[in-house]
Amino acid sequence: MPPQSVYIHIPFCTNKCYYCDFNSFVTNNPQLIWDYLEALKKEMALTFAARPVEKVETIFVGGGTPTFLDQEQMRFFLETVQTQLGPYWTGDLEFTMEANPGTTDREKLSLMRQMGVNRLSFGVQSFDNALLKRLGRIHDTDDVYRSIDNALAVGFDNLSIDLMFGLPNQTEEIFQETLEKAFQLPTTHFSAYSLKVEENTLFHTLYQKDQLPLPSEEEELAMYLMLIEQMEHHGYPQYEISNFAKPGRESRHNKTYWLNNEYYGLGAGAHGYVDGQRHVNAGPLPVYLQMCKKGLPRVEQFAVTRQEAMEEQMILGLRLREGVDLKRFAQRFGTTVQQEFGTIVEEEIAKGMLEEEDGHLRLTRRALPLGNEVFARFLR
Numbered sequence: 001m002p003p004q005s006v007y008i009h010i011p012f013c014t015n016k017c018y019y020c021d022f023n024s025f026v027t028n029n030p031q032l033i034w035d036y037l038e039a040l041k042k043e044m045a046l047t048f049a050a051r052p053v054e055k056v057e058t059i060f061v062g063g064g065t066p067t068f069l070d071q072e073q074m075r076f077f078l079e080t081v082q083t084q085l086g087p088y089w090t091g092d093l094e095f096t097m098e099a100n101p102g103t104t105d106r107e108k109l110s111l112m113r114q115m116g117v118n119r120l121s122f123g124v125q126s127f128d129n130a131l132l133k134r135l136g137r138i139h140d141t142d143d144v145y146r147s148i149d150n151a152l153a154v155g156f157d158n159l160s161i162d163l164m165f166g167l168p169n170q171t172e173e174i175f176q177e178t179l180e181k182a183f184q185l186p187t188t189h190f191s192a193y194s195l196k197v198e199e200n201t202l203f204h205t206l207y208q209k210d211q212l213p214l215p216s217e218e219e220e221l222a223m224y225l226m227l228i229e230q231m232e233h234h235g236y237p238q239y240e241i242s243n244f245a246k247p248g249r250e251s252r253h254n255k256t257y258w259l260n261n262e263y264y265g266l267g268a269g270a271h272g273y274v275d276g277q278r279h280v281n282a283g284p285l286p287v288y289l290q291m292c293k294k295g296l297p298r299v300e301q302f303a304v305t306r307q308e309a310m311e312e313q314m315i316l317g318l319r320l321r322e323g324v325d326l327k328r329f330a331q332r333f334g335t336t337v338q339q340e341f342g343t344i345v346e347e348e349i350a351k352g353m354l355e356e357e358d359g360h361l362r363l364t365r366r367a368l369p370l371g372n373e374v375f376a377r378f379l380r
Contacts, residue, residue, distance in 0.1 A: 323362025
């Protein structure tokens, strides 16, 4: 079957956060945004003509800041999505859009809700205003509360919040206060990530100059363990290394990735996985726009070998707390995890890093902070 999940990238932002290395661009040029939306419309048409859609279960609009679009641009974009995908939506479609507090007035949120968006993912990061300023975020905590109130007022009831830990000058106490404030909100889902200092960011420049006062590894680990404990205490079980949700409110779109299922990827810099082929779109806007005039904006496309697919199935699946479904692995590849990775699995079980339960192979609780070390074992 063709993919049942669709990722769409909107690369525009009001400013570049100091830690961000995503494919995003700051612009005050409305014509550039319109040109991008027209190019995206063409890419959708060509993509779905090449591999027709049969059923759409999840749509995720990421960025950048998708809610950077103004009212007219947002309407055009969502009308494009409805035209291309609307006939194939399932009754329980999960349609997520990332949003930045401060870019979500009630009118825009109402339009989004009316046109099918039913899940919002707010990039909050922290409830400490000094930390938000340090990160280069444009919002403060008042903007967060206002955005949540507006979302509830227009009918959204599936709200996710992104949080970060391991931030400059962040202490366990500061992170604890952020969690306490987050739990007071009517959210259904949390994503929480430790800061990664990426190249080509302001934070990387400061780090190289020894001007980025980060917590120690021990302090960052303590924050992560506190996060898990507090989330579960407040009714948000951990279902993936960095994700927590009320039961039944897990991100179905993101589980597409962790289950190593295929998905359409659209927009500048987007990645897709269709018919056993992974592809990467042009990232720079001028290149993406020019390529869309001639055809699909692909700069890389390659077949995933059976061996690579099995490795990916293990690495991605072990991120989930339920782990890798051993029966599903065997059905997909015609071989078993034991036959392919038996020695590795036995060694990691002996070390207390993996465990098998109810037909799944998963990380043990103590292995959660060390997942990358386990994942690397499955790269042959």
